[in-house]
Amino acid sequence: MRSRPLISRQKSLRKFSKQRKNLYVATWEGVPATIFQVLLQGQFLTGFLLYLGASSSQIGFVLALxxxxxIAQIGVAxxxxxxxxxxxxxxxxxxxxxxxxTSTGLIPFILPKDLWVVTFIGLYTVAFIANTAGxxxxxxxxxxxxxxxxxGRYFGIRNTVLNALGSAVLYAGGxxxxxxxxGHGFFILYVVVWIFAATNIVVLFFYxxxxxxxxxxNKFLPMFKKPLHDTLFMKSTLFLAAWLLLQNLTVPLYSYVMLQLLHINYQTLSLLNVSQTIFMMGSFYVWGNLNARYSNKRLLLWTLPIIAASSLIWGLLSVLPMLLVLFTAHIVFGVGIGGFNQLAFNFIIGDTPKKERxxxxxxxxxxxxxxSFFGPxxxxxxxxxxxxxxxxTQVYGMQIIVGVLMLALALLLGRRILKDE
Structure with a gap:
């Protein structure tokens, strides 16, 4: 059997080495980005808004923004x-x-209290308009x-590593x-956030x-119509949009329920989220390997009953110890949402035409x-x-209703839409 010419092998090795370097950069860039995001979102975002004096409806609005x-991504594309x-x-x-x-951390130190929430919402909105383009x-x-x-395997490994880091940061922040x-605690968190936000920007230079x-x-309308005319893509996307509407009625407000209604402290809340992240990390590897055998859409369908079950588990608060139920619900949700997020991302970058991606x-x-905006x-x-x-009704009634609706949606429509063609 003839071997490949030396020049051809050298080109192949250079290409492989360059690809590996790029993957390392993409992985390491996620480290400061993860630390930055973990300390500013989720329970810390809810806690900071409560500290600023936000109501439940204002918190829901911020989480939805x-x-x-x-929507601006269409213009950016x-x-x-x-x-x-x-x-x-x-x-x-x-x-x-x-x-x-990161500048939202300065609000309590430079503005009167009656402007805290409205200023936060303003800065947060502009920040995420820039983020959607990014x-x-x-x-x-x-x-x-x-x-x-x-x-499949790369994102499984990358997500596992970054979520392991996120778990440690989450617990330390709690x-x-x-x-x-x-204010003292949030000031400490924001100092860390400022450091890693700057680091994240620097690492992006190496992409x-x-x-x-x-x-x-080369015109907007013909380009805009490309995905609209892709029937299989649009059916799947509209179904997932309906699913996320239901899911986000309750999930983004879990921290509000636990902090405000169940009076759980930040350390316990961090442990709950860490347990969710650990099982989400383990699921990345499993879903990534399954993705080598099954399609993105089929595996997406498998994640839906798991997510619905995690919502229904909250109903067990009526008969079982609180922490046992909450840990179980977070673990099950971690397994389901880990697969959902990974497979949805693979769906839009793998099952779509490259030039129109x-x-x-x-x-x-x-x-x-x-x-997802209207959900929270x-x-x-x-x-x-x-x-x-x-x-x-406030603690687990909403979750039971939403869980039943999600399960019905998965069984009645999901099996018909998220199937292999």
């Missing part, structure tokens, strides 16, 4: 076709997001950096807020400026973002309406 601005460099546009957008979000650019770049043959309650295969369309990504983000917004309003209802 990050998904509403995803068209505009990036005109860019000479995706990399530097990505660095600029991400830097604006990081700087504006997200399109990053997804476009990373889909070109990661070869299709290793996508300890800090319990030991230093109020390669890869070749961009642009759309064959930015618009496909934008369409997916816009439709799921719109539904409606959920926050409902919690405000039922404030004087029996305590159980």
């Amino acid at each position: 990050t998904t509403l601005v995803n 068209f505009l990036i076709q005109k860019l000479p460099s995706r990399k530097w546009a990505m660095v600029t957008c991400v830097a604006v997001h990081r700087i504006l979000w 997200a399109v650019l990053w997804s476009s770049v990373i889909s070109d950096l990661v070869p299709a043959r290793v996508r 300890i800090v807020l319990d030991r230093y309650p109020g 390669p400026d890869t070749h961009f295969e642009k759309s064959e369309e 930015p618009m496909y990504m934008a369409m997916f983000a816009a439709l799921t973002g719109l539904s 917004l409606i959920g926050g309003q409902i919690y405000g309406w039922i404030e004087n209802w029996p305590h159980w």
